[in-house]
Amino acid sequence: MTSINTNTSAMTALQSLSAINSSLDQTQNRISTGYRVGAASDNAAYWSIATTMRSDNKALGAVEDALGLGQAKVDVAYTGMEAAIDVTSEIKSKLLAALEPGVDKTKINSELTELKNQLSSIASSASFSGENWLQNSTATAAGTKNVVSSFNRDSGGNVSVGTIGLNVSSMTLIGTDDETLGLLTKDYDADQLLATPTTTPDNYRLIDVTGETTSATGTVIALASTTTDAQVNAMVRVVDKILSDMTTAASNLGASKSRMDIQSEFVSNLRNSIDKGVGTLVDADMTEESTRLKALQTQQQLGVQALSIANSSSQSVLSLFR
Numbered sequence: 261m262t263s264i265n266t267n268t269s270a271m272t273a274l275q276s277l278s279a280i281n282s283s284l285d286q287t288q289n290r291i292s293t294g295y296r297v298g299a300a301s302d303n304a305a306y307w308s309i310a311t312t313m314r315s316d317n318k319a320l321g322a323v324e325d326a327l328g329l330g331q332a333k334v335d336v337a338y339t340g341m342e343a344a345i346d347v348t349s350e351i352k353s354k355l356l357a358a359l360e361p362g363v364d365k366t367k368i369n370s371e372l373t374e375l376k377n378q379l380s381s382i383a384s385s386a387s388f389s390g391e392n393w394l395q396n397s398t399a400t401a402a403g404t405k406n407v408v409s410s411f412n413r414d415s416g417g418n419v420s421v422g423t424i425g426l427n428v429s430s431m432t433l434i435g436t437d438d439e440t441l442g443l444l445t446k447d448y449d450a451d452q453l454l455a456t457p458t459t460t461p462d463n464y465r466l467i468d469v470t471g472e473t474t475s476a477t478g479t480v481i482a483l484a485s486t487t488t489d490a491q492v493n494a495m496v497r498v499v500d501k502i503l504s505d506m507t508t509a510a511s512n513l514g515a516s517k518s519r520m521d522i523q524s525e526f527v528s529n530l531r532n533s534i535d536k537g538v539g540t541l542v543d544a545d546m547t548e549e550s551t552r553l554k555a556l557q558t559q560q561q562l563g564v565q566a567l568s569i570a571n572s573s574s575q576s577v578l579s580l581f582r
Contacts, residue, residue: 269570277563284556290544291553297542306541317534319411320527327524329389330407330424331517337393337431338513340386344379344394344433344444345506351375351466351481352499358483358492369483376467379444383433393426394433396441399473402428409523424523426516431509434467438474443505445469447478450494453501464498 290296300307351372358368383395396402410422435441447463463478481495 267570267573269573270567273563273567273570277560277567280556280559280563284553284560287549287553287556290549291546294544294546295542296544303542310538310542313534313538316411316413317531317538320531320534323408323411324524324527324531326408327520327527330409331520331524333388333391333393333405333407334426334513334517334520336386336388338510338517340382340394341431341433341506341510341513344382345503345510347375347378347382348444348466348499348503348506352496352503355481355483355492355496355499358487359489364485365483365487366485372481372483379467380434383442383444393428393431395436396432396434396438397436399437401441402432404428407520409520410527424516424519427512430505431513433506434469435472435474436469437472439465439469439472439476440474442467443502443509445476447476448498448501450497453497462494464495466499466502 289298295302297303297306297310354368354371354375357363358365384392386392386394391405393402393405404425405428406423406425408421409424412420412422414420429441432442433444435445439445440447444467445465447465450462450464451458451460463476464481465476465478466481468480481498483492
């Protein structure tokens, strides 16, 4: 039946064209944004996961930056510690040279003075971003410094921040306010370093600080013409102990640096994996979308043609009244 009031064919063609236009708009939006799921209305579950993981990935970016800052501080401290070990080893060699008969101890002491000044310069210069782990200018031990190393989210959605701790107290070389806090400024009992320790204290320290609040009581290592071989031997034992403590501190710094390097690489790889996972959920397949766009554009043209034909069919009714 043909009706001038209701054109069923035109209505069908219009509905089909509207559906095609809607699909075309969706495809064009995916191509322009690059996302298959760009809003919660596209796929609420995937959009929620992607939004959360993008946020976590930004947090991991901050963690990576914090690790980089921590690595820089460790590098600076390790460089200073390594240089200080070399200078202290030289001091030990000079003290051993003072045991040679006929050596002018006062001239060797001049060299020792310059080497000790160099140690002070190294400790004060090993600073990065306002932090110096080799020199403590406070009245309390430096304690543990924490470097942010991870951002974690458990199955319940609870988040936590992981850190790598470094015992800075054990690597402090000079205590400018409290001499007892520094490896180079605190007292060492030379007699306790003998194979058979004695009960009589014989305390020595390598560097003397001026203007400190709390002083160490040991004798500052220095040579004079009247210095005996027994005293030099005691100084050598103390310097050797200082070197041992500094070597331990350098080893701990090296271990911490190695862990930070591993963690930094892991965080970088983790961020890449999260980006890939999020992309799998929400990114559009551009090859597929471009193919669909061509097909929909063809369907749109055919739909327009079909609607035009359906609309023109009612015009043929007029010919019956002529």
